[in-house]
Amino acid sequence: MAFQDKSALTFKDLTNLRIFLLGPPRVESSSGLLTIPRRQARALLYRLATSMQPIPRERLCYLFWPDESEASARRHLSHLITHLHLALPDPEPFIFVGDQIGLDPQRVWSDVATFEHLCANLSRQGFGPQPQEKGSPISQVLITALEQGVRLYQGAFLEGFSLPTLAEFEEWMIQQRYSLERLYLLALGELIERTSAQGKIESAIFYAQRYLDTDPLAEDVHRRLIELFAVTGNRNAAVRQFETCTRTLERELGVSPLPETHAAYQDALEGRKSLKWVGKRPGNRGRGWRCPLLVAPKSWRSLRKRFRKHEEDPKR
Incomplete structure (x- = not known):
């Protein structure tokens, strides 16, 4: 078509x-x-x-x-x-x-x-x-x-x-x-x-921030934002974003950020610009850009919490 x-x-x-x-x-x-x-x-x-x-x-x-x-x-x-x-x-x-x-x-x-x-x-x-x-x-x-x-x-x-x-x-x-x-x-x-x-990093940052305004539990978007701030050289913003991500996940889901998010944070601290992902499709769509389910917010939060627990320990 x-x-x-x-x-x-x-x-x-x-x-x-x-x-x-x-x-x-x-x-x-x-x-x-x-x-x-x-x-x-x-x-x-x-x-x-x-x-x-x-x-x-x-x-x-x-x-x-x-x-x-x-x-x-x-x-x-x-x-x-x-x-x-x-x-x-x-x-x-x-x-x-x-x-x-x-x-x-x-x-x-x-x-x-x-x-x-x-x-x-x-x-x-x-x-x-x-x-x-x-x-x-x-x-x-x-x-x-x-x-x-x-x-x-x-x-x-x-x-x-x-x-x-x-x-x-x-x-x-x-x-x-x-x-x-x-x-x-x-x-x-x-x-x-x-x-x-397209290299329009400021635009990407703007859209990622809008995404998190609606869905603050989307850890993949927090991680993207950390990487985007690192690309611009704004290490302080990257650190603040990681701290925001950590607080939100602990408060709402009782979990810590995934290893991938810690790695993006460490890259930002050490001044490494993680360009390898920019412009590429996420490797595992199931772990990226999660969207809200058609359920009530409390039920959705509970489902996400259980899913995150499974991500951290698939045997559970």
């Missing part, structure tokens, strides 16, 4: 309505920030804006009114759509396809849909720069798309928003939150490798 430049397909400036869901949600029009009074109406708009694809009414009814009859749930859905029609300045933001409801992508822009669009080629590309890319524009096109994508990620999906009385909606929201966070971390991992390969 030919590589497509997804970065060219961002219609934010051409639409009447802009919906931001990565971070605290907000809705904007050409006249400014919009206020939609009913929380459930906002939730419906957010659900439609997440995929920007028409959704069957039956699925929406189950998401918001799982215990009501189909007829009653459909009436409630119609009322919410009417409420949104009145609250939104665009007279025709919706599209109706048979029994499905969606938002018109020619009139509505969504940061989530654009973010996923920009990162879509991650699943088709190998991790890090590939041999077949030598002398081609593919690498820079992908980097540009991923850079635009990670700029859109301003925080967790629907940060600060909840519908505690609707378990189905809450479950959907949590699943989306972790799925989008995983894609964000994959994009950052790719950017770290590709900018390093």
Whole structure:
């Protein structure tokens, strides 16, 4: 399949309505920030804006009114759509396809849909720069798309928003939150490798720091950052990063850094610049760029702790 430049397909400036869901949600029009009074109406708009694809009414009814009859749930859905029609300045933001409801992508822009669009080629590309890319524009096109994508990620999906009385909606929201966070971390991992390969060490450092802002338990990224600081000759920063890594792992997982991390730290102390890894795919993907599982944070932390114990002593 030919590589497509997804970065060219961002219609934010051409639409009447802009919906931001990565971070605290907000809705904007050409006249400014919009206020939609009913929380459930906002939730419906957010659900439609997440995929920007028409959704069957039956699925929406189950998401918001799982215990009501189909007829009653459909009436409630119609009322919410009417409420949104009145609250939104665009007279025709919706599209109706048979029994499905969606938002018109020619009139509505969504940061989530654009973010996923920009990162879509991650699943088709190998991790890090590939041999077949030598002398081609593919690498820079992908980097540009991923850079635009990670700029859109301003925080967790629907940060600060909840519908505690609707378990189905809450479950959907949590699943989306972790799925989008995983894609964000994959994009950052790719950017770290590709900018390093181009010799853009400061950019690689920036993306590694953003990665750790979201996932401070990612020891492989701490180690990359130690090595990157060593490459720039900033030994003090490398030492501080190792100390941060050590404190975080001991506090959250009750473990010490792996021997590889100690080795990177020792190299930094002695002024050795570990360039051998820069621009190369990690030798063991299973030990590198770990992304969050789709589980609750406490469960995820427990799983990571057990995995780290296994790494240190595989016989346990």
